[in-house]
Amino acid sequence: MYSYKGLELKLIERNIGRSELSELLGISSRTIAKIGKREKLSRGIMEKLAVFFGCAPEELCREISDNPILQTLREEKEAKISGGLYHELQVRMTYNSNHIEGSRLTEDQTRLIFETNTLNIGDGVPVDDVFETVHHFRAIDYVIDSADEVLTEEIMKKLHYILKHDTKDSTLDWFAVGEYKKRPNVVGGRETAKPKDVPGRMKKLLEDYNAKQDVTITDIITFHAGFEKIHPFQDGNGRVGRLVALKECLRHNIVPFLIEDSKKAFYYRGLSEWDAEKGWLTDTCLDGQDTFKKLLAMFEIESD
Secondary structure (H helix, E strand, C coil), rough: CCCCHHHHHHHHHCCCCCCHHHHCCCCCHHHHHHHHHHHHCCCCHHHHHHHHHCCCHCCCCCCCCCHHHHHHHHHHHHCCCCCCHHHHHHHHHHHHHHHHHCCCCCCCHHHHHHHCCCCCCCCCCHHHHCCCCHHHHHHHHHHHCCCCCCCCCCHHHHHHHHHHCCCCHHCCCCCCCCCCCCCCEEEEEEECCCCCHHHHHHHHHHHHHCCCCCCHHHHHHHHHHHHHHHHCCCHHHHHHHHHHHHHHHHHHCCCCCCCHHHHHHHHHHHHCCCCHHHHHHHHHHHHHHHHHHHHHHHHCCCCC
């Protein structure tokens, strides 16, 4: 759906009705009727309206989601609202996701960076921990902005680039930032996909997932397990995988799951034993979904 609140305000300011606008700009009444129906206008029409009113097209129209969680996140992000769902998601997901992967920053330090863009850290905290914290904030923004798009390899590579650019890893010739891995890697002593096999396996994983008609939380968890089993990037796979899961939950109007650092052992066990026992990872992710529902309750946001 699309909101034309900005356009309606411009019409009121000019004391112009929709019919008169249609005549002034030579736009068909059928096209103008889309405004009341909240349907999308073509790019050409939006540009014509923007020129007429002397403003940017985005001032006249913006896309709105029927997913209350996604819409809340977008509104709070755009308005830079402090202390809401967007704020808490940024701090809590960034802290927990980074801490699972070994970051030494505390939740309070993570919150300070997000809220004030300043540091108050003790000795021994790697600079990359700070960089990757800020990068994770931007990665969540990208997820919110691209939530409605069909999941692609390009989106996942973009997330990896956002997380890892300008870090120590990006200075290494063999470390492919924003691209699939060049060297074999293991996770928890478990062999992952060989570099030469990654493109084919990722393409198949995506094709199978995107072919589903009615995606469920189980489908997203299954995709997450498959992604982590392939481990397509040299490093940062866990964070990218959890960001992708967030995006897909928002896309399909499903309450996301937030894996807390305190549940790390259960989460890792679920991933490593997925082929033998799917219930462990599923239960951990559903527990993470309950954690997210508590966040929604704090802000009185309804969810199915």
